[in-house]
Amino acid sequence: xxxxIIVIEGGSPLQGTVSVSGAKNSALKLMAASLLGRGTSxxxxxxxxxxxxxxxxxxxxxxxxxxxxxxxxxIDTAPVDSYQTPYELVSKMRASISVLGALIGRxxxxxxxxxxxxxxxARKIDMHLVGLQALGVEFNxxxxxxxxxTPRGLHGxxxxxxxxxxxxxENLLMAAVVAEGRTVLGNAAREPEIVDLASMLNAMGxxxxxxxxxxxxxxxxxxxxxxxxxxxxxxxxxxxxxFLVGGALTGGPVTVRGVDPxxxxxxxxxxxxxxxxxxxxxxYVTVSRSRALVPTDIQTLPxxxxxxxxxxxxxxxxxxxxxxxxxxxxxxxxxxxxxxxxARMGADIAIEDHHxxxxxxCALQGADVSSTDLRAxxxxxxxxxxxxxxxxxxxxxxxxRGYEDYVGKLRSLGARVSRRAADASGR
Numbered sequence: 001x002x003x004x005i006i007v008i009e010g011g012s013p014l015q016g017t018v019s020v021s022g023a024k025n026s027a028l029k030l031m032a033a034s035l036l037g038r039g040t041s042x043x044x045x046x047x048x049x050x051x052x053x054x055x056x057x058x059x060x061x062x063x064x065x066x067x068x069x070x071x072x073x074x075i076d077t078a079p080v081d082s083y084q085t086p087y088e089l090v091s092k093m094r095a096s097i098s099v100l101g102a103l104i105g106r107x108x109x110x111x112x113x114x115x116x117x118x119x120x121x122a123r124k125i126d127m128h129l130v131g132l133q134a135l136g137v138e139f140n141x142x143x144x145x146x147x148x149x150t151p152r153g154l155h156g157x158x159x160x161x162x163x164x165x166x167x168x169x170e171n172l173l174m175a176a177v178v179a180e181g182r183t184v185l186g187n188a189a190r191e192p193e194i195v196d197l198a199s200m201l202n203a204m205g206x207x208x209x210x211x212x213x214x215x216x217x218x219x220x221x222x223x224x225x226x227x228x229x230x231x232x233x234x235x236x237x238x239x240x241x242x243f244l245v246g247g248a249l250t251g252g253p254v255t256v257r258g259v260d261p262x263x264x265x266x267x268x269x270x271x272x273x274x275x276x277x278x279x280x281x282x283x284y285v286t287v288s289r290s291r292a293l294v295p296t297d298i299q300t301l302p303x304x305x306x307x308x309x310x311x312x313x314x315x316x317x318x319x320x321x322x323x324x325x326x327x328x329x330x331x332x333x334x335x336x337x338x339x340x341x342x343a344r345m346g347a348d349i350a351i352e353d354h355h356x357x358x359x360x361x362c363a364l365q366g367a368d369v370s371s372t373d374l375r376a377x378x379x380x381x382x383x384x385x386x387x388x389x390x391x392x393x394x395x396x397x398x399x400x401r402g403y404e405d406y407v408g409k410l411r412s413l414g415a416r417v418s419r420r421a422a423d424a425s426g427r
Contacts, residue, residue, distance in 0.1 A: 006393040008384030009416035013250035016413045020240045020258045021047035021404045022233030026193040035102040037204045039228040040076040047404040054093045087113035101171030105178045110148040127168040131159045156181030164189040164302045176218040177206035183218040191303040192263045196234045203229040235259035238309040244287045245313040246382050248276045253288035266306045295323035312338040312379040319347040321360035329354045338376035341369040366391040371398040
């Protein structure tokens with residue numbers, strides 16, 4: 001299959017209203033959670049993206065049937081009879097490691113291929129393993145596969161995470177809900193996607209309290225009491241933030257619907273400090289700008305801090321601000337790869353360890369650039385909107401992992417953007 005590229009003609013402001021899809025980072029974990037309720041669960045507001053397709057195939061390999069009806073998934077886990085996930089799928093998407101806790105909860109054992117690294121950092125799973133060991137899980141490695149067993153059964157425990165890891169919190173929750181006794185999880189991740197997962201697990205019969213805070217308590221229930229449910233995925237705050245940055249970059253106004261503004265509190269504060277007008281409602285945010293962008297300093301942190309998944313988009317904004325900004329990346333060690341691609345378009349960015357010094361007031365020029373990861377790819381398309389001339393973004397499969405119909409949604413806001421096969425020279 002010929003490589004596809006996204007072609008952007010600069011100079012068109014984004015204006016109008018766009019609705020975001022369901023949150024990728026939530027839907028994937030909800031799909032894993034369905035393993036704990038034998039029978040058919042329905043998950044609504046599921047985005048049409050490639051990561052969902054990969055997770056659906058993971059579940060099918062385990063024995064489940066997965067059917068899609070528009071933006072809904074029907075997952076029947078009654079036939080699931082395997083607790084082994086294949087490397088060729090895990091290697092495509094690290095989020096498939098999230099089935100570890102659910103398989104341990106259902107079978108008392110699991111065999112999961114180790115995911116390895118990724119473009120934006122190693123993201124080791126040590127915290128997952130230490131936490132699960134406290135619940136009675138034993139691990140050993142054989143031929144690149146992680147084997148888990150519970151010779152004395154799952155039991156509640158007090159676990160304090162070294163770092164509020166989203167993945168570790170999710171895996172621990174999915175095992176703890178069927179562990180005997182009470183589990184207290186300290187320094188837990190507080191992301192909205194954690195709250196969404198806990199909500200679905202509770203609808204399936206679990207007893208979780210405190211999700212969304214740093215201290216989560218779980219009263220274990222028998223596996224037999226867990227049952228299927230119907231659940232609606234929360235709106236994608238990162239997709240919403242991406243479109244809002246597009247409005248801030250080009251002037252807007254851009255209104256994003258389908259997301260709780262509270263999920264974006266820190267990002268909205270930064271947009272305000274950079275000279276944008278921000279209006280919020282129950283499930284929408286509108287951003288516009290009529291004056292020059294003001295520089296700002298940003299530090300990525302776990303929620304409710306500034307999200308690392310919006311760092312590239314705000315680096316782009318900082319490149320167009322009048323003055324110098326400093327962006328500090330505290331979550332992933334390789335997430336500044338985007339800077340070199342943006343520099344190809346004329347941005348002035350210097351990297352010093354985990355700091356990016358961005359000297360703004362740049363005049364972006366269209367160029368051939370490549371997506372280095374999911375969020376960088378989306379930001380490069382936005383950069384093309386603000387650049388002079390034509391920009392061609394390559395490796396768009398990264399964007400397909402997390403944005404449903406990104407080009408179509410941008411076009412609905414007035415962008416001159418298209419998707420097409422690259423020619424023989426790759427252009």
